[in-house]
Amino acid sequence: MTSLPKPRGRLSEQVLAALADLPSTPVPAQPSAESEEDAALTLWILHELSYRGFADIDDRAERDPELFRLRCLLEDDLERRLRDRWPGRPEGAELGADFFDWVADHDGPSLARYVRADATETQVMDLLRVRSIYHLKEADPTSWVIPRLEAVPKAALVALQYDEYGVGDPARLHHELWARGMEASGLRPEYGAYVDEAPLEVLEQNNALSMFGLQRRLRAAALGHLAAFEATSSLPSRQLAQGLERLGFPAEMIGYYAEHVEADAVHEQLALREVCVPLAEAEPVLEPDVWFGAWSCLDLEARTARRLLDAWGVAA
Amino acid sequence: MSTSTPRERADIVLCPGGPMLLRGEHVVVDEHGEEHPTTRPVSAVCRCHRSASAPWCDGTHKLLPEKLRP
Numbered sequence: 001m002t003s004l005p006k007p008r009g010r011l012s013e014q015v016l017a018a019l020a021d022l023p024s025t026p027v028p029a030q031p032s033a034e035s036e037e038d039a040a041l042t043l044w045i046l047h048e049l050s051y052r053g054f055a056d057i058d059d060r061a062e063r064d065p066e067l068f069r070l071r072c073l074l075e076d077d078l079e080r081r082l083r084d085r086w087p088g089r090p091e092g093a094e095l096g097a098d099f100f101d102w103v104a105d106h107d108g109p110s111l112a113r114y115v116r117a118d119a120t121e122t123q124v125m126d127l128l129r130v131r132s133i134y135h136l137k138e139a140d141p142t143s144w145v146i147p148r149l150e151a152v153p154k155a156a157l158v159a160l161q162y163d164e165y166g167v168g169d170p171a172r173l174h175h176e177l178w179a180r181g182m183e184a185s186g187l188r189p190e191y192g193a194y195v196d197e198a199p200l201e202v203l204e205q206n207n208a209l210s211m212f213g214l215q216r217r218l219r220a221a222a223l224g225h226l227a228a229f230e231a232t233s234s235l236p237s238r239q240l241a242q243g244l245e246r247l248g249f250p251a252e253m254i255g256y257y258a259e260h261v262e263a264d265a266v267h268e269q270l271a272l273r274e275v276c277v278p279l280a281e282a283e284p285v286l287e288p289d290v291w292f293g294a295w296s297c298l299d300l301e302a303r304t305a306r307r308l309l310d311a312w313g314v315a316a
Numbered sequence: 317m318s319t320s321t322p323r324e325r326a327d328i329v330l331c332p333g334g335p336m337l338l339r340g341e342h343v344v345v346d347e348h349g350e351e352h353p354t355t356r357p358v359s360a361v362c363r364c365h366r367s368a369s370a371p372w373c374d375g376t377h378k379l380l381p382e383k384l385r386p
Binding site: 097100104155159160162163167234235238261262263264265266268269270273 | 374
């Protein structure tokens, strides 16, 4: 089971103390985080209570009203910041016809391009460790959305997720492929093992995904995020596989990315044409949030890429 | 809330500018006579003839100018 991360400020410290001693230790009444990073780590910890929990922490913590209240306040703050940055639904764009071109036009700095030709082994190991925060629960945040959908988008989303989950074979399940790649690369494959190394931008990527998935109100944003994620995966996965080959990484890690070249070429079509478009047709009021979720995905990945490239001394 | 009415589901879908989606288990024979069984609930067959994973789509069509896309 996952170990608790180290605190990154007053708020995460207080929440970690409360988790270890519920219900005796009071949860802070206000999210008085010391920094954005302190707030992001706290929200990540609270979200994890709804995934796989933590070793030695009572499973009932997920339903503690004070912790839940704090989660809501931190999510509201994250959503507000994302919506403030969002330029809004692209004018005149049609979801089905224009989405992929819109994604291509919002191409940010690319970690995959850098890994393909230039990254060192140490830099790739940095990348794999921080990517593991998501890849070890790959597809899980989107599964929260399934029971909230009508028949057409639901059936298509389940077909997509079924492929993510290895078509019933645990050995082909994507987060399991990732774990085997980590292990073969000499890294720890346990869920959440490297969260202490995850920078703010990576924590926020994960928090946004969990927030979109966990809140029914944000279901269209969750699916827009999915469509943008899949639409920016196939070609970059090829570049990552080439970079890992260049550096002599083990076949398991290369295989993870090679699988995503073909899988996500299917998933991007399904996510857009059979999930998001039918959802927006059935509930037009949700259509702007499809774009909002998609934009959030691209924005958060661009911030992560800039953060890592900057740490490596590479111009984004 | 309005409901999305399930239509009869197509087994083969030609994606504008992109691949052909193929639902279910099939064997695709390529131009060299080689057989490629599908491995996914839905597969994407390349239509731009530039995929490095042929016969499967690898997203390469997105790099082509619009007039060269399928």
